Amino acid sequence: MKQSFIFILLLLAFVHCGKDLSPFGGEPEVNALKTRLKPEWPSPNWKVVSPESVGVSSSKLGLVEEYAFTRTGDETDRKGRRTDALVILRNGKLIYEKYARNFSEDKVHLTWSVSKSILQTMYGIAVKEGLVKLDDPGYYHYEPLSRDEAHKKITIRHLLNMSSGLAGEEGYESGPLKSSVIAMLYTRGRKDMGAFCAGLPLRAEPGTQVYYSSCDTNILSAILKKVYGTEEYDKLPFEKIFKPLGITNVTFERDGSGTYVGSSYLYMTAKDLAKIGYLYLNDGIWNGERLLPEGWIQFTRTPAPGYKSTPYSEDLSQDNYTAHWYANTGVPERGIHEPWPDAPKDTFAGLGHWGQMLYVIPSLDLIIVRFGDDREKAFIKNDFLKLVKESVIR
Amino acid sequence: MKRKISVILSLLFLFILFWAQWNWKHLSSFPSIISSFYSKEYCSCYFVMQLSEDQCHDFARQWVPISEFKLDKENMSITVKGLGRTNTAKYLSKEYGCTLVTD
Numbered sequence: 407m408k409q410s411f412i413f414i415l416l417l418l419a420f421v422h423c424g425k426d427l428s429p430f431g432g433e434p435e436v437n438a439l440k441t442r443l444k445p446e447w448p449s450p451n452w453k454v455v456s457p458e459s460v461g462v463s464s465s466k467l468g469l470v471e472e473y474a475f476t477r478t479g480d481e482t483d484r485k486g487r488r489t490d491a492l493v494i495l496r497n498g499k500l501i502y503e504k505y506a507r508n509f510s511e512d513k514v515h516l517t518w519s520v521s522k523s524i525l526q527t528m529y530g531i532a533v534k535e536g537l538v539k540l541d542d543p544g545y546y547h548y549e550p551l552s553r554d555e556a557h558k559k560i561t562i563r564h565l566l567n568m569s570s571g572l573a574g575e576e577g578y579e580s581g582p583l584k585s586s587v588i589a590m591l592y593t594r595g596r597k598d599m600g601a602f603c604a605g606l607p608l609r610a611e612p613g614t615q616v617y618y619s620s621c622d623t624n625i626l627s628a629i630l631k632k633v634y635g636t637e638e639y640d641k642l643p644f645e646k647i648f649k650p651l652g653i654t655n656v657t658f659e660r661d662g663s664g665t666y667v668g669s670s671y672l673y674m675t676a677k678d679l680a681k682i683g684y685l686y687l688n689d690g691i692w693n694g695e696r697l698l699p700e701g702w703i704q705f706t707r708t709p710a711p712g713y714k715s716t717p718y719s720e721d722l723s724q725d726n727y728t729a730h731w732y733a734n735t736g737v738p739e740r741g742i743h744e745p746w747p748d749a750p751k752d753t754f755a756g757l758g759h760w761g762q763m764l765y766v767i768p769s770l771d772l773i774i775v776r777f778g779d780d781r782e783k784a785f786i787k788n789d790f791l792k793l794v795k796e797s798v799i800r
Numbered sequence: 801m802k803r804k805i806s807v808i809l810s811l812l813f814l815f816i817l818f819w820a821q822w823n824w825k826h827l828s829s830f831p832s833i834i835s836s837f838y839s840k841e842y843c844s845c846y847f848v849m850q851l852s853e854d855q856c857h858d859f860a861r862q863w864v865p866i867s868e869f870k871l872d873k874e875n876m877s878i879t880v881k882g883l884g885r886t887n888t889a890k891y892l893s894k895e896y897g898c899t900l901v902t903d
Contacts, residue, residue, distance in 0.1 A: 484858070508851055515849060592836040593829035596900050644895060657848050659897040673848050673897065779859070 437752070439689045439703060439768050446498035447693045448684065450652045452677060453499045457797070460496040466797035467494070467502055473793055474776065474785075475506055484781040488761070490515055491676040491777040494794065496770070498684065503677070507779070514657055514673035515777040520764055521658075522623045523756030524647070524682060525668030526566060526706065526730035528630060530690065530698035531646050537633050538562055540705075548629045550604035557604065560612045562629065565622045566729040569712035573609035574619030587620045591670065597662035599669075600628025616712040616727055620669035623730065624661075627668035636664065650692055651685065653678040670759075676775040683766045683773040686754075706731050707754050732757055748792035761785050770798050834864050834882030836889075836900055843878040843889035843898035846871070877901075 446453055457464045471492070479486020490509045494502035509515060517524075532538045538547065540563040545552035552558055560570045577585040586606065589595050595602030603621030610617070631639045643666070648656050656678065659671035685691075686706060690698025710727050724745050726733045734753040736744040746753060749767065756764040761778030774794060778785060838860045845856035853871065868881035876891035878898075890901045 482858075508855060513850060516844065588833060588837075589829060592840065592900070593832045596836070657894060657897040659844065659848075660899060662899065662901075671844070671897065673844070 439687070442498075442688055445688060448498070448652070448681060449693065452495065452680070454503075455499045455501060457496075457501040460499055460501060461798060461800040462494075462496055462501055463797050463799050466793070466799075470494075470502070470790070470793045470797060471504060473790055475504065478784055479782070484779070485784070486780075486782075487785045488779045488781075489776060489785070490779060491775065493676040493680055493775045495680055495684070495773040496798075498771075500677070505676075509777070511675060511677060512655060514655060514675055515762075517672050517674060517679065517756075517762045517777075518670055518758030518760060519620070520679065520756040520758040520762045521668055521670055521672035522620075522730045523764065524643070524672055525623055525627055525666070527647055527682065527685070527698065528643055528668075529562070529566065529626065529730075530702045531642070532630060532633060533702070534697075534699040538629070540566070544625065544629055547632045548600070548604070548625070549632075550601050550628075551625070553604070556608050556612075560625075562626070563729075564612045564712075565626050565629075567613075567616065567710035567712055568618050568622050568727050568730075569613050569616050569710055570619070570622045570625070571608045571610040571612040571615065571617075572603065572606045572619065572621055572625075574603065574606060574617065574621040576617075576619055587669070590621060590624065591667070595661075598628075598665070599624040599661045599667065600631075600665055601663075604628075614712055615716045616710045617716075618727060623669040624665070624667065627666045631665050639666075640664070647682075647697075648678075650695070650697060651678075651681045653681060676777055679764050679775045680773050682756075683764050683775070687766050687768060687771070687773060705729050707733050707752075709733055709735050728754070731755065746788045746791050748788050749795060753791070763787070765791065767795075770795065772798070831883035832885045832887065834862060834866060835880040835885050835887040836902075837862060838866050838869075838882060839878045839880040839887045839889040840898060840900050842871075842880070843891055846878070847876055847891035848897045 457467055474487070474489045474492050477486055477488065488507065490507050491505045492502065493500070503511065505511065533540065541561050543558055544560050544562060544565060545558050551560055564570050575584050575586045590599050590602055603625050606621060630642070634642055643658055655675055657673040658666050660666050685697065686703055689703050690696060706729050708728055723743065726735050726745055732755045734744045734746050734749055734751055744751060750769045752769050753765060753767045755766065761776065761780035763774065763776040765774040772794065842856050842860040845851050845859045846853065864883060866880050866882035870879040877888055879886060879888045886902065887900060888902045889898045891898050
């Protein structure tokens with residue numbers, strides 16, 4: 407009996423020996439973006455053209471519109487698909503724009519977690535200016551992360567990859583009592599979200615597991631405040647991102663200590679958010695000037711390395727998190743397909759609560775911004791992206 | 801039989817007491833969620849996104865109803881009472897939107 411037990415143990419050890427444990431079966435496929443030959447910079451705003459002139463079918467776009475703007479549930483109970491805005495651009499030109507539920511082209515909309523992807527843009531700028539390095543431990547710049555040796559191991563890269571190891575609980579409506587995101591935004595953490603989050607215990611060794619947490623973002627925001635100093639930090643997104651892109655109608659809310667709530671509270675118009683997408687589609691270059699460092703968009707599109715050792719869960723299939731953005735890569739070795747299998751594999755996105763979406767599709771030269779107020783999961787991203795893809799005729 | 805029930809009830813009470821003590825950090829701050837969520841999200845909906853009063857109530861509404869609501873257009877603030885706690889959110893500026901201001 408004892409012998410056969412040892413034999414089985416040895417067999418199991420041999421079976422696993424040499425197996426590639428990388429969830430992607432090697433390096434993920436992330437090809438560099440092609441340089442645009444003739445960019446159409448939207449200064450001050452997007453050029454409007456007919457869909458056909460850039461190879462998109464108007465009638466097929468009608469199906470996209472029908473999907474996005476048909477109410478499927480009870481409006482008073484906030485059910486079904488509830489789109490507020492949809493903007494589509496091809497080859498740097500506006501081909502579709504529609505608003506609903508009292509929104510319009512000049513009204514800003516809450517982007518919820520798409521804010522995280524713009525907080526990441528702020529990091530691109532800080533890295534380019536040489537003020538921070540991705541592998542700097544957070545405590546070099548931000549004292550609350552020096553509370554013990556375990557917290558000192560958390561680097562800026564870990565935080566951007568949602569792999570800090572901090573025990574955040576990202577439940578909203580599902581588990582409000584113990585949700586750290588709700589405590590952070592509305593109760594115990596609201597005065598100083600970064601400090602609240604840095605005080606969380608660790609659930610895993612930093613860098614080894616991906617666990618989506620708004621806390622990671624707000625620690626990043628607090629780090630930037632220390633790096634730049636309050637005065638410069640207050641101007642940072644406005645002067646160094648929004649102004650160069652010609653974005654003037656924008657609101658970025660802060661916590662009780664004046665730190666940007668990078669996890670949740672950026673408000674923009676749909677067409678302005680598309681400009682952020684266009685900056686990323688053009689490898690961080692705007693109007694011929696490099697705003698984000700070389701390699702930053704590659705970093706943005708590469709899945710977080712922590713997936714290699716993150717325990718399996720159903721969420722992995724919806725959650726190909728990169729560096730504060732999402733990618734359509736999947737986790738092939740674990741048999742998990744891309745989150746949006748009917749969209750091109752190179753699609754990447756900023757996504758937020760209740761249906762906020764910024765999609766960038768380099769292979770089709772498409773940018774899609776969709777704002778909504780979906781209180782249940784009735785808007786199926788893959789179905790929507792499939793219709794958009796099918797509208798491209800050449 | 802009666803004795804059995806009272807033993808079960810006492811055990812249940814002890815369990816709840818133990819659970820409440822264990823989760824006190826979460827429980828004590830929980831009631832504030834209703835009024836702080838409503839006031840902050842209504843403030844941003846009305847002053848930042850510039851939607852109508854009705855639409856903003858619909859936006860900020862939760863499963864637990866609120867008991868008092870005050871929209872102060874002059875001071876650009878929203879005060880809400882719910883589950884016995886009162887919270888106020890104030891509009892600061894176009895750049896920085898709304899923030900919760902009560903302690």
